[in-house]
Every structure is written in structure tokens, then in C-alpha cells.
Amino acid sequence: MSKSAKGYWIGHVTVDDPQAYAAYREANAEAFGKYGGRFLVRGGAQEVVEGDLRPRAVVIEFPTIEAARACYLSPEYQRAMALRTPVSEADICIVEGWDG
Numbered sequence: 678m679s680k681s682a683k684g685y686w687i688g689h690v691t692v693d694d695p696q697a698y699a700a701y702r703e704a705n706a707e708a709f710g711k712y713g714g715r716f717l718v719r720g721g722a723q724e725v726v727e728g729d730l731r732p733r734a735v736v737i738e739f740p741t742i743e744a745a746r747a748c749y750l751s752p753e754y755q756r757a758m759a760l761r762t763p764v765s766e767a768d769i770c771i772v773e774g775w776d777g
């Protein structure tokens with residue numbers, strides 16, 4: 678694993694209560710700002726061409742894989758996640774970027 682490789686969160690989300698989910702979106706900004714997270718994809722139109730996915734796709738880039746992991750485990754994100762989990766279902770993975 679390269680220490681210089683970027684890290685990414687890739688998420689697929691089903692939102693059950695869009696109004697309540699908005700509170701999560703506001704709250705997660707603190708953690709993403711602290712750890713250098715930058716949205717590359719944030720729930721735009723998607724076309725599933727193979728397999729099954731949730732209706733909302735999210736890709737967040739971090740400067741390093743370590744920052745991506747630290748953000749997820751941070752108290753700031755855990756507070757935000759507590760707002761998300763009652764109103765949505767998500768599949769999220771942290772992926773090391775390819776620096777080749």
C-alpha cells in the first residue's frame with residue numbers, strides 16, 4: 678500500500694427521509710473539511726448497467742488512504758453518521774486510489 682495514494686469513500690445509499698437526511702449532509706461537512714474530503718460524486722443521475730445498486734451514489738476523495746480511514750472513525754463523522762443511520766441505508770467502502 679502506498680502512503681502517497683489518495684483514499685476514496687465509495688457509497689451507495691437509499692434515503693428514506695430526504696428532509697432528515699439533509700441534517701446529515703450539513704453535519705458531515707465538519708469531518709470532511711477536517712480530513713480534506715472532496716466530493717467527486719454526490720447523488721447525481723446514475724444509470725446502473727450491471728448488477729444492483731442503491732439509488733444514490735457518492736464518491737469522496739481524500740488526500741491519503743489514512744485520511745479517509747481517520748475521517749470515518751472520527752468523532753465528527755460518527756456524530757454525523759448518527760443522523761444518517763435512522764433515515765437511510767448505506768453500503769460504504771474505503772478504497773485506496775491507484776497511483777500508477
